[in-house]
Structure formats: structure tokens, C-alpha cells
Amino acid sequence: MIDSILKFPDEPTAMAALTDHVIAGAWMMDHVVPVTVTRISTGLPIAGFTVLIALTNDQAAKLAFLRNHAAVQLVIDRDKAAARQAGAVIKSTVGGAILQDIVVSPAFAGSDYPWGGL
Numbered sequence: 001m002i003d004s005i006l007k008f009p010d011e012p013t014a015m016a017a018l019t020d021h022v023i024a025g026a027w028m029m030d031h032v033v034p035v036t037v038t039r040i041s042t043g044l045p046i047a048g049f050t051v052l053i054a055l056t057n058d059q060a061a062k063l064a065f066l067r068n069h070a071a072v073q074l075v076i077d078r079d080k081a082a083a084r085q086a087g088a089v090i091k092s093t094v095g096g097a098i099l100q101d102i103v104v105s106p107a108f109a110g111s112d113y114p115w116g117g118l
Contacts, residue, residue, distance in 0.1 A: 001078040002055050002063055002090065003111065005037070005104060006071040007048045014049050017071060031055060033106065037073075040101050052104060054078070067091055074099070082112040 008014040011034070018032070031054045037046045050073070055062055067075050073093055080088035092099055107113065 001110070002057060003076050003078050004053045004055070004063075004066040004072060005035070005050060005074040005076075006053065006066065006069060007037070007046070007050045007073050008071050009048060011049050014051055014071075017069070018051070018053075035104050035106065038103050038105070039098075040103055046102070050104075052107075076113065078111050078113075082110075 006014070006018075008017065033052050033054075035050050035052045037050050038044065039046065053066060055066070057063075063075075066072060067090065072091060075090040075092075077088050077090055080086075089099070094102075104113070
């Protein structure tokens with residue numbers, strides 16, 4: 001599974017940006033979840049409307065769309081992260097210091113991200 005975290009100003013903006021391309025006209029299906037991204041150091045959530053989108057590796061067009069989207073914050077290979085393998089982070093638009101200082105909740109069942117250790 002590939003998990004993508006995207007941040008938007010609000011839910012309507014997220015819906016407009018993603019519905020036609022990622023979730024085929026349906027919003028908040030099993031693979032799209034609103035999440036809270038919190039800074040570990042402060043305990044404060046990062047502002048904005050953030051979604052975590054889980055797609056299987058065989059959905060190349062959707063994965064490419066997400067990876068190249070202006071709102072993308074992080075794209076992670078769930079299996080590599082759980083195994084603590086190199087290359088788990090496919091793309092990150094946040095600095096390394098921030099990446100080491102965030103936690104995302106809720107997380108999809110089966111994900112085991114070493115938040116603070118990516």
C-alpha cells in the first residue's frame with residue numbers, strides 16, 4: 001500500500017481537487033480519511049484540512065496524480081515503513097526536521113509508521 005498525505009485549506013477544496021481523479025466521484029470511502037497532523041514537540045495540530053489516501057501499488061495513474069499534486073505533503077510505502085526499510089518515504093515536501101516531528105492520527109489499520117523516525 002502507498003499512503004499519501006495531502007493538506008488543503010478546507011474540506012470543500014480537498015473534495016474539488018480529489019474527487020474526479022482519486023476517488024471516482026465518491027468522497028470519504030475506505031481509502032480516504034481526514035486526519036490530524038500534530039507536531040510532537042508542541043503537541044499542536046498543523047492548520048488545514050489534511051487527508052490520508054491509501055492506494056494499492058497497482059493504481060499507477062492515481063498514485064502519479066497524488067505524487068505530483070500541489071497539496072502533497074508526504075507519500076509513504078506502508079510495507080517498507082513497517083519493515084523499517086530504506087526508501088519508505090517516496091516523496092516529502094516538508095523539511096526533514098518537520099518530518100521527524102509529526103504524528104498522523106488516525107492511521108490506517110496495518111500501518112506502522114515510525115513517526116519521529118522517518
